[in-house]
Amino acid sequence: MQKSPRRRSLRPAKLLRRPSKSLLPNMTPGRMSTKRADQQANNWRTYIIVVVALALLGIGGTALVILRRTDQALANIQTSDPRANTPNSNTNNTVDTAPNTAPFVPATLKQPFTMLLVGVDKRAEAVTEGVRSDTLILVRINPQGNWATMLSVPRDSVVPLPSGALGKVNSAFSYGYYNAEQLYGAGTSQDAGGGAAAAETMEQFLKIHVDYIAQVDFHGFERLVDSVGGVIVDVKQALVDPEYPTENHGVERIYIAPGVQLMDGKTALIFARSRHSTNDFDRSKRQQQVLKAVLNQVRSRDLAANVSLLPNWINVLEQNVRTTLPMSDVSTMTDLAGIASHLDSSRIAQFSINPTDVRVDNVLTSDIYWNENDIQLLVKKWQNGSTIPGVATLQVLNGSGVTGVGSSISDALSNTGFSVLAAGNNQGSPTTILYDIGDHTSERQQLMSALGLNTTQVITNAGRPAGAASDASMVLVVGADYQASWTGATP
Numbered sequence: 001m002q003k004s005p006r007r008r009s010l011r012p013a014k015l016l017r018r019p020s021k022s023l024l025p026n027m028t029p030g031r032m033s034t035k036r037a038d039q040q041a042n043n044w045r046t047y048i049i050v051v052v053a054l055a056l057l058g059i060g061g062t063a064l065v066i067l068r069r070t071d072q073a074l075a076n077i078q079t080s081d082p083r084a085n086t087p088n089s090n091t092n093n094t095v096d097t098a099p100n101t102a103p104f105v106p107a108t109l110k111q112p113f114t115m116l117l118v119g120v121d122k123r124a125e126a127v128t129e130g131v132r133s134d135t136l137i138l139v140r141i142n143p144q145g146n147w148a149t150m151l152s153v154p155r156d157s158v159v160p161l162p163s164g165a166l167g168k169v170n171s172a173f174s175y176g177y178y179n180a181e182q183l184y185g186a187g188t189s190q191d192a193g194g195g196a197a198a199a200e201t202m203e204q205f206l207k208i209h210v211d212y213i214a215q216v217d218f219h220g221f222e223r224l225v226d227s228v229g230g231v232i233v234d235v236k237q238a239l240v241d242p243e244y245p246t247e248n249h250g251v252e253r254i255y256i257a258p259g260v261q262l263m264d265g266k267t268a269l270i271f272a273r274s275r276h277s278t279n280d281f282d283r284s285k286r287q288q289q290v291l292k293a294v295l296n297q298v299r300s301r302d303l304a305a306n307v308s309l310l311p312n313w314i315n316v317l318e319q320n321v322r323t324t325l326p327m328s329d330v331s332t333m334t335d336l337a338g339i340a341s342h343l344d345s346s347r348i349a350q351f352s353i354n355p356t357d358v359r360v361d362n363v364l365t366s367d368i369y370w371n372e373n374d375i376q377l378l379v380k381k382w383q384n385g386s387t388i389p390g391v392a393t394l395q396v397l398n399g400s401g402v403t404g405v406g407s408s409i410s411d412a413l414s415n416t417g418f419s420v421l422a423a424g425n426n427q428g429s430p431t432t433i434l435y436d437i438g439d440h441t442s443e444r445q446q447l448m449s450a451l452g453l454n455t456t457q458v459i460t461n462a463g464r465p466a467g468a469a470s471d472a473s474m475v476l477v478v479g480a481d482y483q484a485s486w487t488g489a490t491p
Helices: 034-041 044-058 060-069 071-077 124-129 171-178 180-184 190-206 221-227 265-273 280-300 303-308 310-320 330-342 372-384 405-415 441-451 484-488
Strands: 113-121 132-142 147-152 158-160 166-168 212-216 231-235 239-245 251-256 259-263 321-323 348-352 360-364 367-370 393-398 433-436 458-460 474-478
Touching (some): 113 190, 132 171, 132 190, 132 372, 158 190, 158 367, 166 171, 171 180, 190 212, 221 265, 221 310, 231 265, 231 280, 251 265, 259 265, 265 280, 280 348, 310 321, 348 372, 367 372, 405 474, 405 484, 433 441, 441 458, 441 474
Parallel strands (some): 113 212, 147 348, 393 474, 433 458
Antiparallel strands (some): 132 147, 158 166, 212 321, 239 251, 360 367, 433 474
16 A cells, blocks of 8 residues: 655654664663763653643543543542641741641632642662652643643752751652651551652742642653654754663664654653753753643544543553542532633743743752742742733732732632732722723723722723832722722632
8 A cells, every 4th residue: 555645844753873882882770870860760851741731631621521431540540638637738828937737728620729740750770769759840720811830840959848958859759758657647658748748848948839739650651642643843953862861771862853843752752851962941941842732732633532542541641640639529520621621732831940030049069049039039920820921910009008908809819810910009099990001801801890890990001000010911909998808809
């Protein structure tokens, strides 16, 4: 049978490999350097994003079908969160050094929520080095605004650890893993202990609240990509890696040509994982590229095509994903379906802690000490989604004369899906006025509905009122007509 011609713009990537022996003739597993082993373990940086994104977003629209078919599989994916059994988890977006006595309560999926994605290296070859987390990514999802943001935290970042000492952030998981019952009580699994300790460390370091945790294994990544027919990636420049690590602890030479590529799972993995071609920051961009390519490929398929893949997907997810999301709850599946149907990859923003965006206060060997003020500025951008096209950022200015009103209303509006900046103060106003610095029709109408404002209290294409932040696209000046019900505003 004559083969159909391939599309030139979607040519499969070419990989030129040489055996390990020709590159490093004396290389053996026992003599491989620790640095090389660390490099090989870094395949997490891709898998954690893609696999969980598929679990939460790609198959969300058909999750009810999965629930009916494979209750046991979903039960295996779901794991308990031991933070619910301890009083030392924070429930606010501000983390103090002193423990919070309030019990841990996760958000619902109808409100903006945060999930910590943890990539854990448990390979048999790494047993002597101990179980560790190689990737930590925080995902912020806003269901009402239909956008999401991701924040990567470098594993060499120095942070306060659950042990009370300062150390690399990736050691938090290990500490919780090997001290699970001591930290969280008898019967706590090591996986659950590790995830909880990592989440609490993120809360302390970034001064945020982590609602859910997901731990990811990487073995199913290639199968997932292959199951959707590969992914289309535009390779901006040729990728050449003379020492790409292999599974047998050797290396091989990799070459991926520039141009639009139709990549299978193995090639997509290599493209995102390679670390010798340029630097870690370029690799981070490639990983984001692969993630969006996978999501786009899944979303481009019709429902029937995706349903046909469910048995394979659920098998891969069951083997490689554990999450504290209540997967067996029908309402969770319904909420995930709603998120998946409205969230487009163009409304997913990527952030990372890196020297371009955050000053480095100190470096000791490989330990990185980041500037705390710059960290908080980056976290705010990650939380409010202000870099996503079409997302209007709201700031509340308190001109009512009542202390704390601005912050209270900001929190209430944030919980209902508005992208909210830090509250400020105004000199005083007898009437509450909404300044729309532009014409954000959708957000403006939602805010008017939530607070019961009339058209006389709204100014469109307005100038920026005194005290407003430069990046605020809408400003609510709360006047003396403030109503207490606004602190629980719902659109």
